[in-house]
Amino acid sequence: MSFDSGGSRCAGVHLLGEGDAFLDAQGRRPCVVLAHGFAGTVDSGLMPYAEGFAAAGLDALAFDYRHFGLSEGEPRQLLSIKRQLEDYAAAIAFARTLEGVDPERIVLWGSSFSGGHVVPVAVADGRVIAAIAQTPSMDGIVTFAGAARAATPAMLARLTLAGLRDLAGSLRGRAPVTVPVVAPPGSLGMMTSPDAEPGYRAITGPSWRNEVAARIALSLASYRPGLQAERLPCPMLVQI
Numbered sequence: 502m503s504f505d506s507g508g509s510r511c512a513g514v515h516l517l518g519e520g521d522a523f524l525d526a527q528g529r530r531p532c533v534v535l536a537h538g539f540a541g542t543v544d545s546g547l548m549p550y551a552e553g554f555a556a557a558g559l560d561a562l563a564f565d566y567r568h569f570g571l572s573e574g575e576p577r578q579l580l581s582i583k584r585q586l587e588d589y590a591a592a593i594a595f596a597r598t599l600e601g602v603d604p605e606r607i608v609l610w611g612s613s614f615s616g617g618h619v620v621p622v623a624v625a626d627g628r629v630i631a632a633i634a635q636t637p638s639m640d641g642i643v644t645f646a647g648a649a650r651a652a653t654p655a656m657l658a659r660l661t662l663a664g665l666r667d668l669a670g671s672l673r674g675r676a677p678v679t680v681p682v683v684a685p686p687g688s689l690g691m692m693t694s695p696d697a698e699p700g701y702r703a704i705t706g707p708s709w710r711n712e713v714a715a716r717i718a719l720s721l722a723s724y725r726p727g728l729q730a731e732r733l734p735c736p737m738l739v740q741i
Contacts, residue, residue, distance in 0.1 A: 544706025
C-alpha cells in the first residue's frame with residue numbers, strides 16, 4: 502500500500518493487530534506508525550518491530566521515506582530532514598484513515614535518527630497518544646561529535662567538501678554527490694565507527710543502498726529535536 506506525501510508516493514506496510522486486547526467499543530485498535538533511522542528502509546530490520554506490535558494486539562504501519570527504499574522521490578538517496586518530518590506526518594494522517602484504526606490512538610515509533618524525529622512530529626501533530634524512541638539521536642551536536650571522534654580530520658574535511666559540492670550541484674540541477682552511509686574506520690562515510698558497517702549490513706534488505714546525498718553532512722549538527730521534548734503532548738518512552 503502507499504500514501505501521498507508532497508506529491509510523491511510513500512510505500513508502506515500495514516499489519517493488523519492480533520486478538521481483541523485493545524479493541525474499543527467500535528472494534529478499532531490503536532496503530533503504531535514506524536519509520537527507520539538514518540538512510541534505513543522498511544526491509545532493513547524494521548518489520549520485526551512492526552510484527553511485534555501486531556502480535557501484541559496493535560495495528561502497525563511501517564513506511565519508507567521519500568527518496569528511499571520502495572517509495573518515490575527524486576533524486577534517490579536524498580536525506581532531507583524537512584521532508585522526512587513531512588512524510589511522518591503524512592503517514593500519521595494515512596493511518597487515521599485505515600479501516601479498523603482508532604484515529605485518536607496513534608503511537609509513534611522511531612529508532613536512532615527517526616527516534617529524534619518522533620519528538621517534533623508528535624509536537625506538531627498534537628493528537629498522538631504516545632511516542633517511543635529507541636536509542637534516539639536527540640541532539641545533532643552530540644551526534645556529530647560522536648561521528649567526528651571516529652573520523653580523522655582529513656576524512657571530516659573530505660566529507661564537508663563532498664557536502665558542499667553536492668549542495669552547489671543541487672542548485673544547478675545536477676545529480677547528487679553521494680557518500681557511503683557506513684564505511685570502515687578511516688574511510689569516507691557518514692558513520693565510520695568499528696561497529697557501524699557490520700551493524701548496518703547485518704540488517705539491510707534488498708532495497709537498501711549504502712549511499713546518501715552528501716549535503717546532509719552540512720545540516721546534521723543543527724538538527725536538535727530533543728529541544729522540543731518539553732512541548733510533547735503525550736508520554737514518551739526512551740529506550741537506550
